[in-house]
């Protein structure tokens with residue numbers, strides 16, 4: 683029980699686009715870090731920093747994913763629905779973060795579980811849907827992968843202190 687990982691990545695979650703998979707794995711890592719902080723009753727400061735990273739990284743990831751879909755000419759109705767899901771999730775985590783920050787409310791297991799299941803379902807259903815559509819349309823993600831790596835590297839360089847720090851615990 684002690685060593686059980688809260689949110690375990692599985693190959694079934696792969697969308698077949700390396701850069702996207704890597705970003706999803708990072709989101710899984712951050713959620714595991716948040717879970718660990720809550721279980722260990724770590725300081726408010728640490729929890730806020732993790733929440734901050736979660737909001738920040740999620741926004742960047744969603745932004746890149748949406749750019750990929752637009753570049754690939756993804757179906758506009760599907761795109762709009764996908765973007766709505768992204769916005770709802772960002773709102774949920776931003777709300778949890780501000781509740782913690784402003785009202786001093788601790789992050790509940792209920793919210794962490796919600797985030798875990800939301801992300802899992804979103805990847806398994808909504809993200810896989812666009813990955814399949816892109817594949818069927820013959821869109822090559824290779825050029826985009828280079829763009830996404832550069833964008834993520836530039837972001838990490840701009841915030842060196844945070845460079846994958848959440849993986850350390």
Ligand SMILES: [Fe+2]
Pocket residue numbers: 747764768804808809
């Ligand atoms: Fe998505």
